[in-house]
Amino acid sequence: MASVTSLGIGSGLNVEDIITSLMKVENRPVESLQTKAAGINAKISAFGALTSAMSSFQSAAVTLAGIGTWNAMNGSSSNSSAVSATTSTGASAGNYAVEVQALATAQSISSKSYTSATSSVGSGTLKIDIGNWNSDNTTFTANSSNKTLSVEVTAADTLTTLRDKINALGSGVNASILNDASGARLVINSRDTGTDNGFRITATDGDGTNTDNTGLSALAYDPPNATSATTLRQSGSNAQATINGLPVSSASNTLSNVVEGVTLTLGAKTTSAVSVSISADTDKIKKALTTFTEAYNSLATLLSTQTKYDADSQTAGALQGDSTAVSLQRQLRNLVGASTPASSVYQTLSSVGVTLQADGTLAVDNTKFDTALKSNMGEVRKLFTATDLTNSSRSGIGTQLRKFSDSVLSVQGALTSRTESLNQSLSRNDTETSKAEARVADVEKRLRAQYAALDTKMSSLTALNTYITNQIEAWNKA
Incomplete structure (x- = not known):
C-alpha cells in the first residue's frame, strides 16, 4: 500500500x-x-x-x-623402561619372558681437536662406504646395496661446512660438531644401528698424501689401511635378547613381529627376565x-x-x-530390547548389563559387563558382532x-x-x-x-x- x-x-x-x-x-x-x-x-x-x-x-x-x-590387544610390561610392548593386527594373547643382553648401537667416530668450528679441514675428496666391520675392526665388507657416498672438499671448507655437506648426503651417516675444552671436533655417526650399518671413510687428500694425520686425510677412518687422528668411539652392534629362552638378534632396538602382531622396544640391558603380557x-x-x-x-x-x-x-x-x-x-526400541541366537550364553543386551530404561534410554551396569568380559569374552563378542548373511x-x-x-x-x-x-x-x-x-x-x-x-x-x-x-x-x- x-x-x-x-x-x-x-x-x-x-x-x-x-x-x-x-x-x-x-x-x-x-x-x-x-x-x-x-x-x-x-x-x-x-x-x-x-x-x-x-x-x-x-x-x-x-x-x-x-x-x-x-x-x-594391549601389551603390558613389568619393566617398561627396559622392554615395552605395543600391539597391532594379528596379535594373540600370551605371556613372554624377555631378557636383554645388549642394545643395538650405531658406529660413532670423532675427529682430532681443531681450534674452532671455522678451522680449515684441507681439500680433496672423502668417500664413505656403508657396511660391516669384523669384531676387531681389521676387515670391512661394504654393503652391495649401498653406493659409495662422495664429499668434495675445497680449501675454503671448514668443520662447519664439511658437517653440512655430509648431512646433505641424506643417508648412511650424519655429522655434528662437539666443542670441548680442547677445541672443536667433528663427530660422525651411522644413521642406523646394527653391525651392517657401520661405515668406512677414505680420503683423497689434496696435499698428495692420503694416509697421514694432516689435511683431509686426518678425517679418514680406515684402520686396516691407514693411521688417522680420527678415533672410534663406538662400534655398530646388534641388539641381543632372548624371548622365552629363544635367542634373538636385531639391527635395531625395535623388534617387530618377532612375536606376531607385537612390537617390543628395548630400552636397557636387564639382569633378569622382564614379563611382557599380551591380553585383550x-x-x-x-x-x-x-x-x-x-x-x-x-x-x-x-x-x-x-x-x-x-x-x-x-x-x-x-x-x-x-x-x-x-x-x-x-x-530402535525393538532392536535394543530384542534377543538373538548369535550367542549361546548371552542372548540380550540386558544379559551383559545394558538395559533399556523407562524413558527409552540405555543404562550400563559396568560391573555386570566386566564380569561377562572376564568370564566369556568370546560369547560377548558374538552378541555384538556376529553376522548371519541369510537371516x-x-x-x-x-x-x-x-x-x-x-x-x-x-x-x-x-x-x-x-x-x-x-x-x-x-x-x-x-x-x-x-x-x-x-x-x-x-x-x-x-x-x-x-x-x-x-x-x-x-x-x-x-x-x-x-x-x-x-x-x-x-x-x-x-
Missing part, C-alpha cells in the same frame, strides 16, 4: 481503513501458507538433527560391532560401548522430544504424529543396529526420503504462496482503482451539487 494517498478525499470515506480491512480477509490464504511453510521448515530442521544424531549412532555402532574393536584390550571395548550408549541415548532423547506433546506448555514437538519419526523410535535376526545386536542405521541413512532410506519429501512440499508451498500473494496484490490494485473511480465520480457530483446550490441561492435573492 502507498504510504501517502489522497483516496477518500472526494468521497469523504476512510478508504485506507476500508482497504486494509478488506485485504486482511484477502490475505488469510497467504498467512495460512506461511504458517504451513514454518511447520514444514521446523520438520526439516528436526529431521536434519535426527540425521546428524543417527550418523553419530551409526559410527558408534560400526565401532562396537567391528571385529577390530574386539580383537584389539578391554578398555577399548568398554570405551566403544560407552560411546555407543551415549550416541543411542542422544538419538532416543531427540526422538522423544520431537514426537511428544507437552501438556504443561500445551506445545507439540515438531514431529508429533510423524509416521517416519514414530516408526524410527519404535524400531539378519540371527546376527549380533550390534550388527543389527549397524545395518539398521545404514538403511535409514541410505539414499533411499527413511530419513533421506522423508527429508526429500518435505523439501518438495516446501517448494510447492513456496509456489502456492507466490501465486496467492500475486492474487492479493491484484485484488488490492483493483480495489484502489475502484475507489479512485468512486472518488472522481463523487468529486464531480459534489461540484455539481455546489453549483446548483449556488444557482438556487442566487435566484432566490433575485
Whole structure:
C-alpha cells in the first residue's frame, strides 16, 4: 500500500481503513501458507538433527560391532623402561619372558681437536662406504646395496661446512660438531644401528698424501689401511635378547613381529627376565560401548522430544504424529530390547548389563559387563558382532543396529526420503504462496482503482451539487 494517498478525499470515506480491512480477509490464504511453510521448515530442521544424531549412532555402532574393536590387544610390561610392548593386527594373547643382553648401537667416530668450528679441514675428496666391520675392526665388507657416498672438499671448507655437506648426503651417516675444552671436533655417526650399518671413510687428500694425520686425510677412518687422528668411539652392534629362552638378534632396538602382531622396544640391558603380557584390550571395548550408549541415548532423547506433546506448555514437538519419526523410535526400541541366537550364553543386551530404561534410554551396569568380559569374552563378542548373511535376526545386536542405521541413512532410506519429501512440499508451498500473494496484490490494485473511480465520480457530483446550490441561492435573492 502507498504510504501517502489522497483516496477518500472526494468521497469523504476512510478508504485506507476500508482497504486494509478488506485485504486482511484477502490475505488469510497467504498467512495460512506461511504458517504451513514454518511447520514444514521446523520438520526439516528436526529431521536434519535426527540425521546428524543417527550418523553419530551409526559410527558408534560400526565401532562396537567391528571385529577390530574386539580383537584389539594391549601389551603390558613389568619393566617398561627396559622392554615395552605395543600391539597391532594379528596379535594373540600370551605371556613372554624377555631378557636383554645388549642394545643395538650405531658406529660413532670423532675427529682430532681443531681450534674452532671455522678451522680449515684441507681439500680433496672423502668417500664413505656403508657396511660391516669384523669384531676387531681389521676387515670391512661394504654393503652391495649401498653406493659409495662422495664429499668434495675445497680449501675454503671448514668443520662447519664439511658437517653440512655430509648431512646433505641424506643417508648412511650424519655429522655434528662437539666443542670441548680442547677445541672443536667433528663427530660422525651411522644413521642406523646394527653391525651392517657401520661405515668406512677414505680420503683423497689434496696435499698428495692420503694416509697421514694432516689435511683431509686426518678425517679418514680406515684402520686396516691407514693411521688417522680420527678415533672410534663406538662400534655398530646388534641388539641381543632372548624371548622365552629363544635367542634373538636385531639391527635395531625395535623388534617387530618377532612375536606376531607385537612390537617390543628395548630400552636397557636387564639382569633378569622382564614379563611382557599380551591380553585383550578391554578398555577399548568398554570405551566403544560407552560411546555407543551415549550416541543411542542422544538419538532416543531427540526422538522423544520431537514426537511428544507437552501438556504443561500445551506445545507439540515438531514431529508429533510423524509416521517416519514414530516408526524410527519404535524400531530402535525393538532392536535394543530384542534377543538373538548369535550367542549361546548371552542372548540380550540386558544379559551383559545394558538395559533399556523407562524413558527409552540405555543404562550400563559396568560391573555386570566386566564380569561377562572376564568370564566369556568370546560369547560377548558374538552378541555384538556376529553376522548371519541369510537371516539378519540371527546376527549380533550390534550388527543389527549397524545395518539398521545404514538403511535409514541410505539414499533411499527413511530419513533421506522423508527429508526429500518435505523439501518438495516446501517448494510447492513456496509456489502456492507466490501465486496467492500475486492474487492479493491484484485484488488490492483493483480495489484502489475502484475507489479512485468512486472518488472522481463523487468529486464531480459534489461540484455539481455546489453549483446548483449556488444557482438556487442566487435566484432566490433575485
